[in-house]
Amino acid sequence: MLTDLNKKRLKALISDLIKFNNPLLNVLKGLVINIVLGLLDKYVLEKIPDQYEGEVNEVIDLYLTSSFDKANAKAAEVLAEVIPTPLVDGTELEKQVYKGVLTALFAWITKDKNSLKQLKPVKITTSKRKTKAKKA
Numbered sequence: 001m002l003t004d005l006n007k008k009r010l011k012a013l014i015s016d017l018i019k020f021n022n023p024l025l026n027v028l029k030g031l032v033i034n035i036v037l038g039l040l041d042k043y044v045l046e047k048i049p050d051q052y053e054g055e056v057n058e059v060i061d062l063y064l065t066s067s068f069d070k071a072n073a074k075a076a077e078v079l080a081e082v083i084p085t086p087l088v089d090g091t092e093l094e095k096q097v098y099k100g101v102l103t104a105l106f107a108w109i110t111k112d113k114n115s116l117k118q119l120k121p122v123k124i125t126t127s128k129r130k131t132k133a134k135k136a
Contacts, residue, residue: 001045072102
């Protein structure tokens with residue numbers, strides 16, 4: 001499912017994140033990265049229906065070449081299309097929920113607290129029920 005270009009970009013990104021002083025370990029690192037990307041492609045990405053292959057590669061491409069904001073917005077659109085979400089399915093709120101979850105996830109992974117500031121609160125109203133507290 002991964003395009004050759006995205007495989008090369010992912011390999012370069014991961015390789016840049018992991019540095020060894022030993023040249024032999026750097027060669028082994030490249031082999032391990034190829035194996036991991038192959039396993040990811042074979043056992044995870046191949047489970048995604050073929051009709052979404054283009055969209056998945058587009059999202060991966062955006063994450064590798066563009067801003068996280070654009071990538072999260074596109075990923076939220078894809079998730080909203082694919083996953084039926086009770087109460088908000090087919091609404092703009094559904095996309096906002098997925099974008100918020102993705103933004104929070106990446107902020108947590110990258111420890112970027114500024115990303116969390118771009119999240120806008122969503123007001124959801126529910127019916128109010130009066131409940132009486134029981135005395136113990």
